[in-house]
Amino acid sequence: MQIDTQFDEQIMGLIASGVAGKFKKVKITRETSLQKELGMDSIGMLSLVFRFEELFGIDIAQLGIEINVAKLKTVEDLIAAARSIMSKAQVGQA
Amino acid sequence: MSRNIEDERPDAFEIVDAHCHIASEEHNPMSFVEASVANMVVALSAQGAPVSAKKLTAMFMSKMQDPLCDALVAEMDECGISKTVLLIPDFTYALKDCKLTIEESYHRHREVLQRHPGRFEVFGGIDPRWGRDSLALFERSLVEFGFRGLKLYPPCGYSPSDRSLFPYYELCAHHHVPVLLHIGPTSPVLDFNFASPFLVDDAARLFPNVNFILAHGAVSFVEECIMLCRFRPNVYLDISGFQTTLGYDPAATAVKKVVSVGINHKVMFGTDFPVFRLQGTQKDFVEAVTAENGPLAELNDREKLLVLHQNISRLLETAVSVAA
Numbered sequence: 001m002q003i004d005t006q007f008d009e010q011i012m013g014l015i016a017s018g019v020a021g022k023f024k025k026v027k028i029t030r031e032t033s034l035q036k037e038l039g040m041d042s043i044g045m046l047s048l049v050f051r052f053e054e055l056f057g058i059d060i061a062q063l064g065i066e067i068n069v070a071k072l073k074t075v076e077d078l079i080a081a082a083r084s085i086m087s088k089a090q091v092g093q094a
Numbered sequence: 095m096s097r098n099i100e101d102e103r104p105d106a107f108e109i110v111d112a113h114c115h116i117a118s119e120e121h122n123p124m125s126f127v128e129a130s131v132a133n134m135v136v137a138l139s140a141q142g143a144p145v146s147a148k149k150l151t152a153m154f155m156s157k158m159q160d161p162l163c164d165a166l167v168a169e170m171d172e173c174g175i176s177k178t179v180l181l182i183p184d185f186t187y188a189l190k191d192c193k194l195t196i197e198e199s200y201h202r203h204r205e206v207l208q209r210h211p212g213r214f215e216v217f218g219g220i221d222p223r224w225g226r227d228s229l230a231l232f233e234r235s236l237v238e239f240g241f242r243g244l245k246l247y248p249p250c251g252y253s254p255s256d257r258s259l260f261p262y263y264e265l266c267a268h269h270h271v272p273v274l275l276h277i278g279p280t281s282p283v284l285d286f287n288f289a290s291p292f293l294v295d296d297a298a299r300l301f302p303n304v305n306f307i308l309a310h311g312a313v314s315f316v317e318e319c320i321m322l323c324r325f326r327p328n329v330y331l332d333i334s335g336f337q338t339t340l341g342y343d344p345a346a347t348a349v350k351k352v353v354s355v356g357i358n359h360k361v362m363f364g365t366d367f368p369v370f371r372l373q374g375t376q377k378d379f380v381e382a383v384t385a386e387n388g389p390l391a392e393l394n395d396r397e398k399l400l401v402l403h404q405n406i407s408r409l410l411e412t413a414v415s416v417a418a
Contacts (some may be wrong), residue, residue: 018141026213041341043134045144046150054144061152070374 006038098330110403113334113364118161123189129283152403157371173377174296187221204239222258246275248288253378255296263301270412272305276296278314310335312352315416334364350389
């Protein structure tokens with residue numbers, strides 16, 4: 001799996017799929033706030049984590065990675081975290 | 095020249111956290127955690143997320159590995175919390191899968207008091223149905239262990255105004271220590287019928303010299319809590335649990351509401367560590383409350399001091415001082 005712009009778009013697609021109805025019209029950019037603009041609460045964030053694991057076939061807990069949901073404030077934060085997780089997953093597979 | 099944490103925060107107010115627990119599975123039965131997780135599983139499943147209760151439980155329990163409170167002290171230092179009140183809910187009567195007896199739990203908390211002098215106070219929990227042994231243990235905790243309050247968890251199956259609790263309140267009056275009681279929702283393995291703040295009214299009226307703190311009063315039965323705080327001189331509330339609202343309301347409007355109704359001499363800062371560790375750190379939660387545009391922004395400095403530490407400190411200062 002290449003960690004490239006296509007990967008970033010997949011993450012943005014993942015975020016878009018988890019956005020509640022009344023926030024669907026918000027245009028998602030890297031700067032978009034997950035809480036304030038997309039209305040994602042902690043359950044929404046956990047849902048994203050599970051969908052991410054399913055999409056890429058990884059287990060974050062098994063990788064020994066801790067996710068601090070409070071630090072994930074924007075789409076960019078989430079993409080950066082996803083990239084970091086994938087890098088560690090690929091190192092683990094190598 | 096060194097700079098301390100107080101200097102680095104924009105508003106260098108002392109902070110006392112009036113509501114925390116030791117992060118260790120020793121003090122929290124798995125039946126309590128698993129039933130709580132069940133609610134999250136329902137919510138996530140409804141969204142079509144590939145959720146597993148086992149995995150969610152493991153995620154939460156991975157944050158419960160700080161039995162001596164070393165990590166908690168590091169987090170307190172990071173955000174200027176000078177002191178934290180550790181509460182011991184007694185689940186041992188209602189839930190039979192507790193790893194420790196309540197007496198063993200008291201001893202673990204005493205170890206933490208001794209390990210981190212000056213950083214913690216402990217409120218011992220009891221279930222009145224344990225009878226005379228429980229009363230003796232609670233008195234011992236005040237006289238011998240240096241505990242400074244009583245923790246009640248009514249959803250275990252009793253009213254805070256049940257007469258069986260009166261001997262405990264007499265002890266609290268004698269030793270000038272407060273009572274903190276859980277109100278509002280909890281793990282579904284327990285009884286929500288005893289979650290209402292009004293259940294404390296008889297006790298608060300009959301024991302005017304005992305101070306009662308309604309835990310989570312900014313997020314559960316808010317109007318009722320405000321009314322009790324406004325009209326019962328000996329009833330207070332803590333804001334712990336406000337983190338449940340931050341996801342959809344980062345401005346913490348729930349906190350803003352209770353500090354905007356003229357009861358700031360009754361409101362106490364609290365985080366309920368480690369319950370919200372998946373959502374953030376102590377620093378995140380302190381920042382959410384003390385941010386420049388946060389819920390305390392419209393308070394004057396005097397009121398901020400009351401909420402952030404003086405209200406709980408005032409109640410603790412009146413307690414009989416004994417060596418831990």
